[in-house]
Amino acid sequence: MRRQADIEPIPFGAIAGFDADDLDAAFSAFRRSAAHLVSGAGEQRAARRPSPGLTAAARAALSGDIDGHAFFRRRFQPWRLRKKGFVTAYYEPEVEARLAPEPGFGTPALSRPPDLVTLNDSPLSAATGETLTSARRLPDGALTSYPTRRAIEEEGAATGSVPIAYLSDPVELFLMQVQGSARLRLPDGKTAALTYDGRNGWPYTSIGRLMIERGLAPESEMSLEKLKATLRKMGVGPDQPGRRLMQENRSYVFFSLDDSDDRRLGPIGGEGVALTPLRSIAVDRSIWSYGLPFWIATRVPWVSEAETGFERLMIAQDTGSAIVGEARADLFFGAGARAGSLAGRVRHIADFIVFLPREEAAP
Structure with a gap:
């Protein structure tokens, strides 16, 4: 009130x-x-x-x-x-993508996993004391915290989730997830739209803010271009610093392909x-x-x-x-x-x- x-x-x-x-x-x-x-x-x-x-x-x-x-x-x-x-x-990214993996396009955008439950009215409290807005439904009906970004990326921990598109690198995927949607440009000249379809529920962490606090980029120079360039310079392959920095944002967003009339608007x-x-x-x-x-x-x-x-x-x-x-x-x-x-x-x-x-x- x-x-x-x-x-x-x-x-x-x-x-x-x-x-x-x-x-x-x-x-x-x-x-x-x-x-x-x-x-x-x-x-x-x-x-x-x-x-x-x-x-x-x-x-x-x-x-x-x-x-x-x-x-x-x-x-x-x-x-x-x-x-x-x-x-x-914020904005809607427009990015080159593929609907099947191929050289240069190996980073998957994942569908919503069937065991993901969105908790609008009764969020879950994590062992850390943090409030989780989504959870995993176990076979016995109990709820538990959903895996973090790192576990999803490295261990395939989003059970039942499937790739619905492939991006050029983890930076493009990360920014799509921050924005919550994307327009994909496909090689045949057509486009496809991704729409937000849930998240794993962990609190969002701004990696731009982390870059500034750790002296990786001056606040006066922080921009989308600076963030992308810094991550790629750090390296975004497995175990590289740029990937590890992105994984400090434990929040992970899932998508659906959306060809509805409203989505065209x-x-x-x-x-x-x-x-x-x-x-x-x-x-x-x-x-x-x-x-x-x-x-x-x-x-x-x-x-x-x-x-x-x-x-x-x-x-x-x-x-x-x-x-x-x-x-x-x-x-x-x-x-x-x-x-x-x-x-x-x-x-x-x-x-x-x-x-x-x-x-x-x-x-």
């Missing part, structure tokens, strides 16, 4: 840049969430249940052609989070809908419901490598193990190398305003 002192209602007129934003584009992204919510379809990663007011707003959004400015003003009340927030950004977020570049965000799913609009105001390198004003209405449609706290968001920048290059530079302070349905008091 949020304390009243942490959040305050404000008028729309107090939101600098609100009328200049393309709120019809934000409304289009909101309608994706609305359609999913009203349909009753399940979420990929369960979040806080939507309130009756949010459900009513979703139904209203689907009732016909509605002007975005009018809709958000009529259905929502802005609430400013007094605490300064923090944003990062973009990567599928935790809510279960296709993400919209520069309109979708990942939030802490234990605090916020999917579909809530957030006004994010900051300065980040999103147009070019120079920091530029970013004042936009974003829709909560995804989540991530590293996205923790009320005033924390991951901005979805789109697909491809350019989006990845810019996204990797974003670690910035931001102002947050959450839009709550008008008929509700502050949560």
